[in-house]
Amino acid sequence: MAGISTDELVAIALEMAGMRRLPADSEVYVPGREIQRLLVALDVGAAELLLARELGCDGVLAHHPAGGRAILRFPEVLTRHVELMVEHGVDPAAAKAALQPLVARAVLRAHAANYDQVPAVARALGLPFLNLHLPLDEIGRRIMVETIEQYRSQLDRECTVQDVIDALRTLPEFAEAETPIMVPVGAVDRPARRIAVVHGAGTNGGAPVAQAYFAHGVDTVIYLHLAPEEAERLRIEPAGTVIVVGHLAGDRVGINRYLAEVTRRGIEVVRLGV
Ligand SMILES: [Fe+2]
Ligand SMILES: [Fe+2]
Structure with a gap:
């Protein structure tokens, strides 16, 4: 062979x-x-x-x-x-x-x-x-974006953060993961109108990058993981939601x-x- x-x-x-x-x-x-x-x-x-x-x-x-x-x-x-x-x-x-x-x-x-x-x-x-x-993370990012967009297009109401989580959980990597998808900043019942899957960029963007998204109209940022101190910084003045999908599962x-x-x-x- x-x-x-x-x-x-x-x-x-x-x-x-x-x-x-x-x-x-x-x-x-x-x-x-x-x-x-x-x-x-x-x-x-x-x-x-x-x-x-x-x-x-x-x-x-x-x-x-x-x-x-x-x-x-x-x-x-x-x-x-x-x-x-x-x-x-x-x-x-x-x-x-x-x-x-x-x-x-x-x-x-x-x-x-x-x-x-x-x-x-x-x-x-x-x-x-x-x-x-980066190449393998970019493959993963595209799949996550497509999965969320497809799920959202089938909803007959406004998409919420919980819907985004449910969409991601249609992927076996998240459905079977030992780490549940978490929302360290924001809440699951918030609307998810503008969503950014922030993956395939080396590592997560921490608090400053999430804040830049929030300041420009993105309400939901998806990271693989987020350091606890960065989550605390974002919770001081929560301007949006951060979903963390889990490092191993996301990769x-x-x-x-x-x-x-x-x-x-x-x-x-x-x-x-x-
Ligand atoms: Fe990765
Ligand atoms: Fe990784």
Whole structure:
């Protein structure tokens, strides 16, 4: 049976996400060909690479950045927040200003990272290794947007926050998740007239990005997760609703579609907690 190359794994993701090139938070650390058994995990460190060997896998795919350029240049992909905000009617200058604190923090965090540790392990093992972050999240974002829009178009009354949650729960990833969809800011009985699915932008936008959406007429912001202190900041003067769908469940929406395609091509996928 013919295997798959790391380049082909990248190409499938880009095609499905409608992207032309690999974003800064995704990288092939060790290129390889003829991969037949692929270990897939949300996070990959040295332990997971060794485990891949142990399990007879000849390639490893992480979702989150695992080192190298994907960590060092991670702050670049946060600018996707600005595109998403502008698409939802946020003034471009306000969108950039809202993102600034996030970028500043991300740059310092990247600067502190021991960025070559995990790729060095993969190189020492001679194990093909890559991570695909933004492309798989973009696949998931599109599915969530379509799912909500379709559900909403069938309602004969105004859509509420609860309806948005019910719509998302038609996806198996949310219906089966151990983490329930939560509303840390706002309430389920509020109307959801203008909804922003904020996913596929590196990480959530915290309080400043949610506030920028609210200030420009979006009443419902959907994040995968939100830090407790950011939720507290937003609750001081609640101007809209934040729905958090759950990190693992939310990431699985895009990952599952992608892995279904990889499997369809005859590659054996070994999932580790994802
Ligand atoms: Fe993700
Ligand atoms: Fe994630």
